[in-house]
Amino acid sequence: xxxxxxxxxxxxxxxxxxxxxxxxxxxxxxxxxxxxxxxxxxxxxxxxxxxxxxxxxxxxxxxxxxxxxxxxxxxxxxxxxxxxxxxxxxxxxxxxxxxxxxxxxxxxxxxxxxxxxxxxxxxxxxxxxxxxxxxxxxxxxxxxxxxxxxxxxxxxxxxxxxxxxxxxxxxxxxxxxxxxxxxxxxxxxxxxxxxxxxxxxxxxxxxxxxxxxxxxxxxxxxxxxxxxxxxxxxxxxxxxxxxxxxxxxxxxxxxxxxxxxxxxxxxxxxxxxxxxxxxxxxxxxxxxxxxxxxxxxxxxxxxxxxxxxxxxxxxxxxxxxxxxxxxxxxxxxxxxxxxxxxxxxxxxxxxxxxxxxxxxxxxxxxxxxxxxxxxxxxxxxxxxxxxxxxxxxxxxxxxxxxxxxxxxxxxxxxxxxxxxxxxxxxxxxxxxxxxxxxxxxxxxxxxxxxxxxxxxxxxxxxxxxxxxxxxxxxxxxxxxxxxxxxxxxxxxxxxxxxxxxxxxxxxxxxxxxxxxxxxxxxxxxxxxxxxxxxxxxxxxxxxxxxxxxxxxxxxxxxxxxxxxxxxxxxxxxxxxxxxxxxxxxxxxxxxxxxxxxxxxxxxxxxxxxxxxxxxxxxxxxxxxxxxxxxxxxxxxxxxxxxxxxxxxxxxxxxxxxxxxxxxxxxxxxxxxxxxxxxxxxxxxxxxxxxxxxxxxxxxxxxxxxxxxxxxxxxxxxxxxxxxxxxxxxxxxxxxxxxxxxxxxxxxxxxxxxxxxxxxxxxxxxxxxxxxxxxxxxxxxxxxxxxxxxxxxxxxxxxxxxxxxxxxxxxxxxxxxxxxxxxxxxxxxxxxxxxxxxxxxxxxxxxxxxxxxxxxxxxxxxxxxxxxxxxxxxxxxxx
RNA sequence: GCCCGGGUGGCGAAACGGGUAGACGCGGGCGACUUAAAAUCGCCUGGCCAUCGGCCUUGCAGGUUCGAGUCCUGCCCCGGGCACCA
Numbered sequence: 001x002x003x004x005x006x007x008x009x010x011x012x013x014x015x016x017x018x019x020x021x022x023x024x025x026x027x028x029x030x031x032x033x034x035x036x037x038x039x040x041x042x043x044x045x046x047x048x049x050x051x052x053x054x055x056x057x058x059x060x061x062x063x064x065x066x067x068x069x070x071x072x073x074x075x076x077x078x079x080x081x082x083x084x085x086x087x088x089x090x091x092x093x094x095x096x097x098x099x100x101x102x103x104x105x106x107x108x109x110x111x112x113x114x115x116x117x118x119x120x121x122x123x124x125x126x127x128x129x130x131x132x133x134x135x136x137x138x139x140x141x142x143x144x145x146x147x148x149x150x151x152x153x154x155x156x157x158x159x160x161x162x163x164x165x166x167x168x169x170x171x172x173x174x175x176x177x178x179x180x181x182x183x184x185x186x187x188x189x190x191x192x193x194x195x196x197x198x199x200x201x202x203x204x205x206x207x208x209x210x211x212x213x214x215x216x217x218x219x220x221x222x223x224x225x226x227x228x229x230x231x232x233x234x235x236x237x238x239x240x241x242x243x244x245x246x247x248x249x250x251x252x253x254x255x256x257x258x259x260x261x262x263x264x265x266x267x268x269x270x271x272x273x274x275x276x277x278x279x280x281x282x283x284x285x286x287x288x289x290x291x292x293x294x295x296x297x298x299x300x301x302x303x304x305x306x307x308x309x310x311x312x313x314x315x316x317x318x319x320x321x322x323x324x325x326x327x328x329x330x331x332x333x334x335x336x337x338x339x340x341x342x343x344x345x346x347x348x349x350x351x352x353x354x355x356x357x358x359x360x361x362x363x364x365x366x367x368x369x370x371x372x373x374x375x376x377x378x379x380x381x382x383x384x385x386x387x388x389x390x391x392x393x394x395x396x397x398x399x400x401x402x403x404x405x406x407x408x409x410x411x412x413x414x415x416x417x418x419x420x421x422x423x424x425x426x427x428x429x430x431x432x433x434x435x436x437x438x439x440x441x442x443x444x445x446x447x448x449x450x451x452x453x454x455x456x457x458x459x460x461x462x463x464x465x466x467x468x469x470x471x472x473x474x475x476x477x478x479x480x481x482x483x484x485x486x487x488x489x490x491x492x493x494x495x496x497x498x499x500x501x502x503x504x505x506x507x508x509x510x511x512x513x514x515x516x517x518x519x520x521x522x523x524x525x526x527x528x529x530x531x532x533x534x535x536x537x538x539x540x541x542x543x544x545x546x547x548x549x550x551x552x553x554x555x556x557x558x559x560x561x562x563x564x565x566x567x568x569x570x571x572x573x574x575x576x577x578x579x580x581x582x583x584x585x586x587x588x589x590x591x592x593x594x595x596x597x598x599x600x601x602x603x604x605x606x607x608x609x610x611x612x613x614x615x616x617x618x619x620x621x622x623x624x625x626x627x628x629x630x631x632x633x634x635x636x637x638x639x640x641x642x643x644x645x646x647x648x649x650x651x652x653x654x655x656x657x658x659x660x661x662x663x664x665x666x667x668x669x670x671x672x673x674x675x676x677x678x679x680x681x682x683x684x685x686x687x688x689x690x691x692x693x694x695x696x697x698x699x700x701x702x703x704x705x706x707x708x709x710x711x712x713x714x715x716x717x718x719x720x721x722x723x724x725x726x727x728x729x730x731x732x733x734x735x736x737x738x739x740x741x742x743x744x745x746x747x748x749x750x751x752x753x754x755x756x757x758x759x760x761x762x763x764x765x766x767x768x769x770x771x772x773x774x775x776x777x778x779x780x781x782x783x784x785x786x787x788x789x790x791x792x793x794x795x796x797x798x799x800x801x802x803x804x805x806x807x808x809x810x811x812x813x814x815x816x817x818x819x820x821x822x823x824x825x826x827x828x829x830x831x832x833x834x835x836x837x838x839x840x841x842x843x844x845x846x847x848x849x850x851x852x853x854x855x856x857x858x859x860x861x862x863x864x865x866x867x868x869x870x871x872x873x874x875x876x877x878x
Numbered sequence: 879g880c881c882c883g884g885g886u887g888g889c890g891a892a893a894c895g896g897g898u899a900g901a902c903g904c905g906g907g908c909g910a911c912u913u914a915a916a917a918u919c920g921c922c923u924g925g926c927c928a929u930c931g932g933c934c935u936u937g938c939a940g941g942u943u944c945g946a947g948u949c950c951u952g953c954c955c956c957g958g959g960c961a962c963c964a
Contacts, residue, residue, distance in 0.1 A: 760902095872897045
């Protein structure tokens with residue numbers, strides 16, 4: 001039979017499942033390796049070709065490590081709470097549980113059809129009551145440790161989604177999901193005190209083998225600033241002091257006014273009667289203003305004078321106190337000392353309102369811009385003549401001595417807003433009483449499950465969906481018999497993904513979230529692969545929970561993920577043209593234009609000939625007609641040339657590739673191979689329908705290397721016993737060494753190219769030897785496991801190839817007898833020489849100078865210098 | 879605006895401490911097999927000039943070096959992150 005993945009792949013997938021080939025077991029005699037994928041949200045669209053990229057990479061490594069003798073933990077599960085199932089429920093009335101179950105089944109079928117070596121006995125679903133129980137248990141732990149609290153905070157309210165969002169989920173004043181407008185509103189919410197862990201979250205990044213840009217993003221997000229807190233007495237309000245945070249205490253002598261955030265608690269109290277109306281109007285306006293509106297006005301500073309004044313602790317000078325929304329209530333102390341000469345924002349503000357700009361650090365020209373660099377302190381009393389660093393030290397000591405301030409560290413990181421006004425999430429495991437107290441549920445009361453609803457919209461009057469379940473919300477505490485209310489909020493989707501990697505260690509435990517034994521054996525995760533979009537969100541939250549669990553003695557490592565790799569996105573080719581049917585009228589007969597006949601004019605795109613505005617249209621990949629020279633053409637409009645664009649796959653662009661179709665046509669092994677061959681794992685690259693042909697041919701060629709398709713009964717080819725001819729054995733050894741190095745370095749694309757060379761050349765000169773054949777299959781097994789298993793079986797092996805030993809290259813075979821050296825004359829390659837590997841430098845030099853093209857290019861000159869680079873080349877300078 | 883990545887053939891890419899630029903694959907060309915096509919196999923395929931051969935070429939312009947895709951300086955373009963954080 002010719003190579004037919006449709007027959008052999010399902011057969012081996014069934015074999016692996018039946019035999020539990022990939023069951024992970026604690027085996028103290030072996031080193032362990034935990035290789036983890038970021039588990040997916042099982043969406044209704046099913047898998048797209050982007051998912052299997054990371055999954056294939058981790059699978060290759062898992063299979064490789066098993067063959068190297070590791071006990072490998074390689075699990076898969078579902079991050080199954082989330083918005084889409086809930087929105088689908090609102091539209092159709094289908095319970096999210098039903099949608100979720102259906103989507104999981106589809107995802108699982110698709111993932112299994114790729115032949116990944118997951119231990120399915122460890123499958124996790126974050127919506128499963130057996131999992132929710134422990135997510136709630138960990139929330140209780142956070143609460144017990146003082147890390148969960150309720151607070152009335154200004155939140156990011158998204159009216160379209162009907163919920164609040166974490167700061168991290170708001171991009172440019174719009175929701176990350178859907179791009180809906182977000183406004184600031186004060187609301188009572190659950191918060192997690194991630195800020196308590198800011199320092200450790202920052203410091204422990206150093207020990208992690210993560211991409212530097214990701215670490216930097218986390219460092220920037222945490223945003224540590226070193227400086228000082230300084231207290232300014234408010235005049236006429238004895239005992240009242242405004243505390244500010246500054247990174248430049250050395251500029252204190254240049255503080256010519258102060259600014260409070262409009263939300264600052266002192267505003268009402270200190271505002272003078274004549275300023276009250278103006279201040280109140282400004283505060284009202286700025287609370288109503290959306291984050292987006294505030295952002296749009298960054299260049300124009302606004303603010304009002306409160307009429308109050310404060311005393312500069314250094315100069316004793318009286319300075320005015322203003323309020324302005326360029327000072328953020330949520331950072332530092334919500335108040336600043338303004339030093340317009342040395343801060344760009346204060347400078348702009350001072351210019352707008354005619355406030356004094358006083359230079360206290362030399363080095364710039366403050367008459368036309370703020371000078372923010374270091375310099376020598378001037379007009380600063382005790383600091384005069386000191387460089388910036390020294391001046392900072394001196395003034396902090398001075399302030400500390402007088403009790404007017406002290407050195408301080410501040411972070412940009414805010415506490416984590418942890419409640420959502422939604423249905424499909426984990427309920428908070430506690431009861432609220434009328435007196436404002438609350439009781440966390442005990443172990444035997446967990447999990448607290450969601451009530452059933454048939455309407456999942458927010459309740460009337462601004463309530464959450466859960467408030468529709470009156471008899472669930474209104475209850476009686478079985479412990480005290482008191483009337484109680486359940487919390488109407490649910491946890492955000494991040495909750496489940498904050499600890500799933502721990503549950504994978506011991507997924508069916510009913511008594512604890514995971515046993516100490518399992519955690520101690522498997523943790524930390526040795527390799528974690530997923531998309532870079534989780535750089536701050538998931539990865540920061542999970543690290544935070546992990547540290548809390550560490551402090552509680554439940555895990556033994558400070559960090560959960562030792563090595564992190566971000567796979568690049570798989571992009572798609574889309575095909576574009578333009579028409580003037582701006583209203584999308586289905587009955588219109590629009591004028592169509594190729595991209596070569598339009599131009600961009602500001603925000604709009606117009607046709608070059610008429611100047612009429614046009615709109616982009618996409619032709620789905622399957623409908624594109626191919627002209628001569630592979631020119632993409634519109635399927636029906638003759639002569640309309642389409643523009644090929646590489647972009648993110650999306651339904652609207654018609655460039656989505658369905659893995660099911662790829663597998664049906666080429667098989668899972670080809671799909672796996674192509675996903676890896678397309679380029680380096682970390683890099684984004686477009687999926688090419690032609691490209692997969694190349695790896696498919698490689699698999700067919702491999703098949704024919706073993707199976708004689710020309711004969712009627714298609715037998716296995718005769719294999720020469722033993723290691724084969726020396727050149728063959730050397731090629732095999734070189735490939736073993738190369739592929740091993742590439743796999744260790746996650747360079748799967750080059751590993752595959754080396755396998756291609758091996759298959760191409762291994763039987764070129766001599767018939768295939770048995771040792772070479774078996775080594776080839778073992779090298780291929782992690783990449784194309786179905787084909788490798790099938791041929792391994794046909795070679796007469798009873799057991800799966802999955803636990804065969806990974807081959808080791810014989811060093812004797814790696815060493816060649818002669819080597820070819822390039823010879824350059826004045827840096828340009830002119831000839832090459834063949835010399836024994838152990839040739840002396842003198843012999844190499846002589847051979848190089850004797851090479852015909854070298855003689856010719858030297859034109860009789862005596863070489864000034866001959867550089868011999870061992871094993872590489874010779875450069876003759878003359 | 880600031881901070882990260884990244885620019886190498888028609889395309890995806892390779893080149894691991896500066897040492898033969900373009901491995902491997904796609905696409906393309908030529909040939910073999912075939913009544914024919916597909917499949918398969920073999921050869922060629924960075925550009926320019928050419929008889930031997932030579933010149934140019936890793937976004938652009940410089941520099942260091944016997945030698946630069948790789949190191950340094952300045953600039954251009956693309957992708958991502960942050961965005962009044964005092």
